Amino acid sequence: MKALVLTAQWDPRPDYPLSDWERETGKAITGSSVWRYPQLRVEEVEEPTIKPDQVLIRVKACGVCGSDIHFYETDEDGYILYPGLTKFPTITGHEFSGQIVEVGSEVTDLKVGDMVTAEEMIWCGYCIPCRNGFPNHCTNLEEIGFTIPGAFAEYIAIGAKYCWKLNALMERFGDEEKVYEAGALVEPSSVAYNTIFERAGGFRPGAYVAVYGAGPIGLAAIAECKAAGAAKVIAFEISEPRLELAKKIGADYAFNPKEVTPHEVVMELTEGQGADLHVEAAGAPHITVPEMEKSLAINGKIAQVGRAATRVPMYLETLQVRRGQVFGAQGHSGHAIFPSVIRLMASGLIDMTQIITARYDLDNAVDAIAKSGDRTDGKIMVKPK
Numbered sequence: 173m174k175a176l177v178l179t180a181q182w183d184p185r186p187d188y189p190l191s192d193w194e195r196e197t198g199k200a201i202t203g204s205s206v207w208r209y210p211q212l213r214v215e216e217v218e219e220p221t222i223k224p225d226q227v228l229i230r231v232k233a234c235g236v237c238g239s240d241i242h243f244y245e246t247d248e249d250g251y252i253l254y255p256g257l258t259k260f261p262t263i264t265g266h267e268f269s270g271q272i273v274e275v276g277s278e279v280t281d282l283k284v285g286d287m288v289t290a291e292e293m294i295w296c297g298y299c300i301p302c303r304n305g306f307p308n309h310c311t312n313l314e315e316i317g318f319t320i321p322g323a324f325a326e327y328i329a330i331g332a333k334y335c336w337k338l339n340a341l342m343e344r345f346g347d348e349e350k351v352y353e354a355g356a357l358v359e360p361s362s363v364a365y366n367t368i369f370e371r372a373g374g375f376r377p378g379a380y381v382a383v384y385g386a387g388p389i390g391l392a393a394i395a396e397c398k399a400a401g402a403a404k405v406i407a408f409e410i411s412e413p414r415l416e417l418a419k420k421i422g423a424d425y426a427f428n429p430k431e432v433t434p435h436e437v438v439m440e441l442t443e444g445q446g447a448d449l450h451v452e453a454a455g456a457p458h459i460t461v462p463e464m465e466k467s468l469a470i471n472g473k474i475a476q477v478g479r480a481a482t483r484v485p486m487y488l489e490t491l492q493v494r495r496g497q498v499f500g501a502q503g504h505s506g507h508a509i510f511p512s513v514i515r516l517m518a519s520g521l522i523d524m525t526q527i528i529t530a531r532y533d534l535d536n537a538v539d540a541i542a543k544s545g546d547r548t549d550g551k552i553m554v555k556p557k
C-alpha cells in the first residue's frame with residue numbers, strides 16, 4: 173500500500189540528557205532534541221496485519237495537524253520542531269476516519285463496513301493514570317503517527333477500543349464523503365472539547381469567552397463555545413484568512429492582535445467585566461497569558477492547550493484577587509469526549525467541515541503538509557482514493 177513515511181536521524185543534541193528508557197525503546201521524549209534531517213516521502217510499504225483485538229481500516233480522510241508541520245520543518249541545526257514523544261521511521265497522520273475492512277477475532281462491537289474515526293492516543297488501560305481515569309496521561313502511551321504507524325496511508329490497523337462509529341453523522345449528512353471529512357475532524361475537535369469542558373469545567377450559558385489562536389483547535393473551541401451558549405466569543409488570530417474562518421465558525425468578533433490590544437478589546441466588549449473563559453490555542457502563552465490576566469472576569473478561567481516550551485510570566489495576585497483559575501490540557505481520550513463531539517456534529521450544533529480549505533490525494537501528501545506550513549489554512553485534508 174501507499175503511505176507517507178517519515179524518516180529522520182537519531183542524533184541527540186550534545187546537551188540533551190538522553191534517558192536509559194529512550195535508549196532502550198528508541199523513543200524520544202523530546203523529539204526536537206533528538207531527531208535530525210527529517211525526510212517525508214510517499215512510499216510503497218507493506219499492508220498492516222491485525223491482531224485479534226484490532227480492526228483494519230481503509231482510510232478515507234486524514235487531516236494535516238500542526239504537529240505534522242513540525243515534523244517537516246526544522247531549526248537551523250536540522251532538528252525537527254516537534255517537541256513531543258516520537259519514534260521514527262513511521263507513517264505520520266492521526267486525525268482520520270475510514271471504513272472497516274477487516275475485524276480481529278476478539279472484536280465484538282464493530283463489523284466490516286462500519287464508518288469510524290479513532291483516538292490518536294493509544295492508552296494502555298493498565299498503568300496507574302489509566303486505572304485512575306486519566307488516559308490522556310498514560311505512562312505507556314503510544315501515539316499513531318508519532319510512535320506507531322499513522323493514517324496518511326491507504327490502511328491502518330488499530331485497536332477496536334479506540335474506534336468510534338460515525339453512523340450518527342451519516343444520518344445528518346447523508347453523504348459518505350462529508351461524513352468522512354467530518355469524522356476526520358473529530359480528533360482535533362475533541363482536543364478543544366477536553367480543554368474547555370473536561371479540564372476547565374466549562375462555563376455557564378451566557379458567559380463571555382476569548383479564544384487566542386484560530387488554527388484548527390482554536391476554531392473548534394470557538395464553535396464549541398458558541399454551541400454551549402457563550403454570549404460572546406471573541407477571537408484573536410494573526411492570519412487574515414483564519415480570522416474569516418473564526419467568524420464563519422461562530423466567533424462574534426475576530427481581531428488581529430497586531431492591530432489591537434487584546435485585553436482592551438475584551439474589557440470593552442464585556443462591559444468592563446472581562447471574559448469568563450480564556451482559551452490559549454495560539455501556542456504563544458508568554459504573549460497571550462499576560463493579556464488574559466488583564467481581562468479576566470471574577471471567577472474567570474484560563475485554559476492552556478497550545479503547546480509552547482516556554483516559561484510564562486504570571487502575576488498570581490490576579491488569580492487571588494479575581495478568583496481566577498488556570499488549567500493545562502492535553503489529549504482527547506476518555507471522559508465521553510469523542511462520543512460527545514460526534515453528537516455535537518450529528519445534531520448540527522457544530523459543523524467543523526466549514527474549516528476545510530484544501531484537499532489533496534495521498535500521492536501529494538507532502539505538498540499538503542508544505543501548504544499547511546503557511547499557517548493560513550483552516551484544515552487541509554488528505555484523501556486516499
Ligand SMILES: [Zn+2]
Nearest residue numbers: 237238239267
Ligand atoms: Zn493533531
Ligand SMILES: [Zn+2]
Nearest residue numbers: 296299302310
Ligand atoms: Zn496507561
